[in-house]
Amino acid sequence: MAAKPSTTTTAKATYSPIDPTRKTRPPIFSGSDVDWLRPDSRGFHQCRPAFFRTGAVNSASGSAYAEFGNTKVIVSVFGPRESKKAMMYSNIGRLNCNVSYTTFATPIRGQGSDHKDFSSMLHKALEGAIILETFPKTTVDVFALVLESGGSDLPVVISCASVALADAGIMMYDLVASVSVSCLGKNLLIDPVLEEESYQDGSLMIACMPSRYEVTQLTVTGEWSTPHFNEAMQLCLDASAKLGKIMRSCLKEAASDEQE
Amino acid sequence: MGLPNASEDLSSEMEVDAFRRLFPLRYFERHLAESIRPDARSLSRARNTTISMGAVASADGSALAKIGSTTMLAAIKMEVMTPSLESPDEGCVSIDFHMPPICSPLVRPGRPAEAAPVVAKQLSDTISSSGMINLKELSLVGGKAAWMVYLDIYCLDADGALFDAALLSAVAAFSNLQIPTVSLDDGKIVMLPEEQKEENSEKEPVNKEKRKLTLGGIPFSLTCILHKNYILADPTSEEESIMETLVTVVLDSSNQLVSLYKPGGAVLAYTSAVQDCIALTRQRVKELHQILEEAISGMEID
Amino acid sequence: MEVDRADGRNPNQLRPLACSCSILHRAHGSASWSQGDTKVLAAVYGPKAGTKKNENPEKASIEVIWKPRTGQIGKPEKEYEIILKRTLQSICILTINPNTTTSVIIQVVHDDGALLPCAINAACAALVDAGIPMKHLAVAICCCSAESGYCILDPTKLEEQKMKAFAYLVFPNSILSVLPEGSSLVQGEPMEHGIITSVTHGAMSVDDYFHCLERGRAASAKLSDFLRRSLQSKLPGDLSKAG
Numbered sequence: 001m002a003a004k005p006s007t008t009t010t011a012k013a014t015y016s017p018i019d020p021t022r023k024t025r026p027p028i029f030s031g032s033d034v035d036w037l038r039p040d041s042r043g044f045h046q047c048r049p050a051f052f053r054t055g056a057v058n059s060a061s062g063s064a065y066a067e068f069g070n071t072k073v074i075v076s077v078f079g080p081r082e083s084k085k086a087m088m089y090s091n092i093g094r095l096n097c098n099v100s101y102t103t104f105a106t107p108i109r110g111q112g113s114d115h116k117d118f119s120s121m122l123h124k125a126l127e128g129a130i131i132l133e134t135f136p137k138t139t140v141d142v143f144a145l146v147l148e149s150g151g152s153d154l155p156v157v158i159s160c161a162s163v164a165l166a167d168a169g170i171m172m173y174d175l176v177a178s179v180s181v182s183c184l185g186k187n188l189l190i191d192p193v194l195e196e197e198s199y200q201d202g203s204l205m206i207a208c209m210p211s212r213y214e215v216t217q218l219t220v221t222g223e224w225s226t227p228h229f230n231e232a233m234q235l236c237l238d239a240s241a242k243l244g245k246i247m248r249s250c251l252k253e254a255a256s257d258e259q260e
Numbered sequence: 261m262g263l264p265n266a267s268e269d270l271s272s273e274m275e276v277d278a279f280r281r282l283f284p285l286r287y288f289e290r291h292l293a294e295s296i297r298p299d300a301r302s303l304s305r306a307r308n309t310t311i312s313m314g315a316v317a318s319a320d321g322s323a324l325a326k327i328g329s330t331t332m333l334a335a336i337k338m339e340v341m342t343p344s345l346e347s348p349d350e351g352c353v354s355i356d357f358h359m360p361p362i363c364s365p366l367v368r369p370g371r372p373a374e375a376a377p378v379v380a381k382q383l384s385d386t387i388s389s390s391g392m393i394n395l396k397e398l399s400l401v402g403g404k405a406a407w408m409v410y411l412d413i414y415c416l417d418a419d420g421a422l423f424d425a426a427l428l429s430a431v432a433a434f435s436n437l438q439i440p441t442v443s444l445d446d447g448k449i450v451m452l453p454e455e456q457k458e459e460n461s462e463k464e465p466v467n468k469e470k471r472k473l474t475l476g477g478i479p480f481s482l483t484c485i486l487h488k489n490y491i492l493a494d495p496t497s498e499e500e501s502i503m504e505t506l507v508t509v510v511l512d513s514s515n516q517l518v519s520l521y522k523p524g525g526a527v528l529a530y531t532s533a534v535q536d537c538i539a540l541t542r543q544r545v546k547e548l549h550q551i552l553e554e555a556i557s558g559m560e561i562d
Numbered sequence: 563m564e565v566d567r568a569d570g571r572n573p574n575q576l577r578p579l580a581c582s583c584s585i586l587h588r589a590h591g592s593a594s595w596s597q598g599d600t601k602v603l604a605a606v607y608g609p610k611a612g613t614k615k616n617e618n619p620e621k622a623s624i625e626v627i628w629k630p631r632t633g634q635i636g637k638p639e640k641e642y643e644i645i646l647k648r649t650l651q652s653i654c655i656l657t658i659n660p661n662t663t664t665s666v667i668i669q670v671v672h673d674d675g676a677l678l679p680c681a682i683n684a685a686c687a688a689l690v691d692a693g694i695p696m697k698h699l700a701v702a703i704c705c706c707s708a709e710s711g712y713c714i715l716d717p718t719k720l721e722e723q724k725m726k727a728f729a730y731l732v733f734p735n736s737i738l739s740v741l742p743e744g745s746s747l748v749q750g751e752p753m754e755h756g757i758i759t760s761v762t763h764g765a766m767s768v769d770d771y772f773h774c775l776e777r778g779r780a781a782s783a784k785l786s787d788f789l790r791r792s793l794q795s796k797l798p799g800d801l802s803k804a805g
Contacts, residue, residue, distance in 0.1 A: 076362035524648030528756025
């Protein structure tokens with residue numbers, strides 16, 4: 001309970017008036033889960049509308065802004081630039097990733113600190129798609145800031161980062177599109193929002209290169225049966241193919257705007 | 261004076277971009293001599309400025325301010341605190357300024373930017389000196405509960421005049437602020453759920469009327485570069501890195517001087533230069549005031 | 563319009579000044595400066611080889627470390643560090659020792675108002691003591707402005723809190739030169755009237771600010787004299803160090 005009011009009078013301890021204990025689990029587990037409506041009245045297998053825009057940050061080599069419902073992220077790419085002095089010589093380029101949250105990203109004010117787990121997961125998801133041989137001895141920095149967290153944060157960050165890398169002109173085998181699925185009882189919910197994520201029994205996230213039909217990262221948590229797992233995986237792969245098209249069209253638009 | 265002349269000979273054959281990188285000062289001075297800047301602005305003109313209100317859904321008040329490509333996102337979150345014994349009927353405002361690594365190639369993760377705490381301090385000083393916010397309005401239950409206002413400003417793109425953009429976004433976020441309706445429940449302040457707002461029986465909201473803050477004198481600022489006898493308003497980061505003498509003037513709507521900030525710099529500010537900077541700021545205050553008014557009225561139509 | 567000050571000074575009167583140089587043995591240069599009860603110790607190390615990242619290696623770099631009397635450094639101290647750093651950068655000749663770093667360490671001994679000006683004066687004396695090449699000296703002063711528009715100089719902590727607004731101003735030291743009178747005029751003003759640094763707190767009218775500026779300039783001449791005298795007095799005994 002981080003939101004407990006302070007008992008001492010002098011300390012500047014504060015709490016948010018939003019009561020975190022008030023929420024009850026939705027009736028989805030009571031058996032009759034057919035009536036369950038998603039908070040944003042989507043179908044179970046329907047993604048949120050995705051929006052990408054490149055060139056959000058002028059001082060970066062490349063950048064992109066992505067908005068999926070309430071999830072809003074900005075990714076800047078710097079480089080290829082000089083590696084840190086302590087780094088040893090390397091034939092291939094280095095990728096450096098960092099994901100951080102704003103203090104107002106979550107409903108209750110957070111610390112706005114770096115997200116170490118997401119940083120390393122972002123690194124692993126992108127590493128396989130980037131042609132590191134094209135920038136030996138140097139480093140490409142991929143920095144992400146989650147402005148607002150509305151669920152499925154990491155998949156949005158990964159997709160947005162790959163658009164930003166393309167904007168920066170970093171060589172890649174393909175764009176990386178990432179989608180996650182939450183498992184609630186018997187149901188599979190694609191592209192879950194924050195509320196759904198908090199009730200989930202298991203989750204699956206795929207980052208893949210749609211045109212090559214290759215997976216760069218697969219993360220599974222919770223308990224899954226094999227048929228269920230296969231279904232979720234197919235669902236994700238189909239959705240990432242669609243997402244890949246949206247990302248591609250965003251980049252094409254930006255490129256044609258530049259030519260005019 | 262052998263060197264500058266040598267560079268001049270070189271420059272005639274050099275491409276403009278290379279000249280700009282190799283002799284940045286000369287490049288700028290040539291423009292200044294023609295009373296123009298490389299981005300086609302006149303010396304005293306500020307860049308295009310926009311404000312959009314309510315950019316962050318999860319905050320109680322927010323605004324996105326852009327001056328040229330410098331972008332600031334400000335968001336306010338309200339929390340409840342027990343007021344201090346010295347001022348039992350006052351709330352508190354805490355302002356923080358963040359420069360995440362996305363905003364500039366100079367900021368690396370784990371190593372916070374040198375400028376960030378300084379801008380944060382300048383912002384809290386400016387907002388408290390201007391008397392824009394009446395802390396008494398933030399009281400909920402005298403001596404028991406008051407609002408703690410957390411204002412966090414994120415720099416999304418750093419391209420000069422950071423303080424100006426940050427202050428603008430802060431002011432806009434405060435005018436966008438909607439204080440949540442809360443009620444007293446068992447000695448603890450809780451948020452009134454949406455559905456209970458109309459037909460609420462046992463829980464009486466403590467702050468039914470006070471949903472908005474009345475803002476006093478609103479401060480606006482303008483940063484200028486002093487270089488030789490030139491005064492350049494609203495510098496970009498490139499200009500800031502080449503010509504290092506900066507003067508930031510903050511005036512409120514009644515033309516009171518809230519702050520005149522000049523941290524060192526090679527050029528000394530004489531009375532006339534200070535007066536010119538203040539005059540430029542006066543003009544800019546009018547502009548910014550109008551931009552803010554338009555942004556607020558734009559919100560109300562929606 | 564006269565208002566009595568708690569210590570019986572008149573509005574334009576500074577507190578007693580004291581300055582002593584070379585008080586630390588390990589440092590390359592050091593000075594302590596006090597104005598009344600406010601006392602600051604400054605030590606200078608350097609120039610040392612190399613500059614930090616993000617600094618221009620073609621120039622000498624100055625690093626300022628602020629040590630508060632107690633506790634950790636916070637945002638106000640960070641701001642002081644930056645202001646002090648920029649101020650010192652503008653008075654030192656940075657092109658003589660390129661790619662070096664000079665560290666200035668400021669230790670607050672006691673804070674009774676006008677802390678930043680006191681630190682700037684101390685740092686300036688310490689830089690001279692360390693033999694760092696400088697264009698000119700700088701003198702810093704604090705002016706307070708009250709509601710009624712009158713202003714007092716060099717306030718104590720209590721006065722700083724009571725007054726509506728105050729300004730920290732730094733001016734160049736008046737130059738004693740053999741050049742004829744008036745040759746150093748810039749834009750019709752003597753060089754020592756230019757502002758190196760200005761930091762204000764609290765709202766005041768523009769006229770009040772210029773009023774403060776005027777009073778500050780007048781008092782800075784006295785401060786300049788004092789600084790010059792205290793630096794000159796130590797010169798003859800300095801031969802051992804110079805060798």
